[in-house]
Amino acid sequence: MKKGMLTLCCLGLLALGGTPSAALAALQTKEVDYRDGGVTMKGYLAWDDAVPGKRPGMLVVHEWWGLNDYARTRARMLAELGYTALAVDMYGGGKVAGHPDDAGKFAAEVTKNLDLMTARFTAALELLKKQPTVDPARIGAIGYCFGGAVVLNMVRQGGLAGVASFHGSLASVRPPGQGGVKARVLVMNGGADRFITPEQIGAFTAEMAKAGAGFRFINYAGAKHSFTNPDAGSFAKKFGLDLAYDAAADRQSWDEMSRFFRELFGK
Template identity: 60%
Template sequence: MRTMVAAMLCMLFAAGVRAAVIGAEVSYRAGDTVMKGYLAYDDAIQGKRPGVLVVHEWWGHNEYARKRARMLAELGYTALAVDMYGDGKTAEHPEDAGKFATAVNSDMAQRRARFLAAKALLERHPTVAADAIAAIGYCFGGGVVLNMAREGVDLRAVASFHGAIASRKLAEPGTVKARVLVLNGAADPMVTERQIEVFHQEMTAAGVDYRFVNYAGARHAFTNPDADGYGQRFGLPLAYHPEADARSWAELKTFLRDTFGR
């Protein structure tokens, strides 16, 4: 009897160990540039599952992006926190962050190539269903994923958290393949009422399946607990908003579940 109980306990313990989320650094190339990402998945899940790209804030590929990748893995997705700056570089000061983000956004071909390199890596992972890819982004990353949708990249869904919604190139009818979710802080001075109005007009004219959610009282970077520190240190209009953070994540979970049926 004791032997049987011990064996059952060992089996339960082993099952618990196998259920852990696995996270690992990965390197890939976009042209001549080495990109350093982070991939997370739950190895207890059998078979292939949807993949989700996570595009970082303008601070670069840091621990915050990796945390969101792990959270997605806990939901049953394989997630890749991508590197849009190259060599995994990050910024500690807004001047550097602005330079890095501007360099990417001013070269649309390079931006697309770096995003597609990450997408190809995710699609090749043995846990991923290559025809079921979504992308989410934060701040700078939110603008990136929206622009990838505008450019007709083959994505099932994109979601932007407190990201830029204005774009030099607007979506054209029939181009956008992805469902679109925008999660915005109503008190974010970086997104104007005029930009919101133009965005609604753009999405409607292009026939996009989209949803725009405004969170009252939420400022820029409302999902990041480090936002208060950044805001105070550099005099930026950033602030963490716990309620908007929780509600926007719940909105994303519903959005992905509706998209992929899981």
């Protein structure tokens, strides 16, 4: 492109309120295969190739449905914030449930086996660390529902700078010892989530305090389980589940998460 034409293009973009760098920004995505033992896992990478150099990496752990378009969307949203994001596959083979019965079975296979959970999460973590755009010393993770439980259990095992859980289970498969959590933890919970009891919240906060974690627990008043998922209402109607999308809580929790990692990684 000739210099004059490039100048005109940039001036036109500026007239629309953009910047020359925005014109060159390009969100990149690709499906990636990786292995956990003999199982092929199907991941999804997203990054902005206009961001210079290495940047923090973020793992996105899906809801109990599996690695679906919702998890991919969240990975792209993180890439738009300047991270390299990997939406992970915790079930293997890119398996996605179409019914709560199947979702429950898939999730239980992982949550009832900490060694399997750790192996599959670690396989994704190692893949993310090897990406040329990622600073392997700055890795975080976010998770939704089942994925929230996964990232909270993984931060208890170490190896992450910080995690954020959206409407995730709080139960600990293997509680950490005194001072055992070095990372920062953000939990965003629906105040009307019937799957999370006050007793569970109390036990979790006591556990985090004992483990020495820098943590914050936020309740969004009136928000039900799956409050970040725009499809929650259709799932509720189709399967008789106590779920509901809450646009305000979705927006507020995403902003809270964005601020949390921006402060953590200094970006």
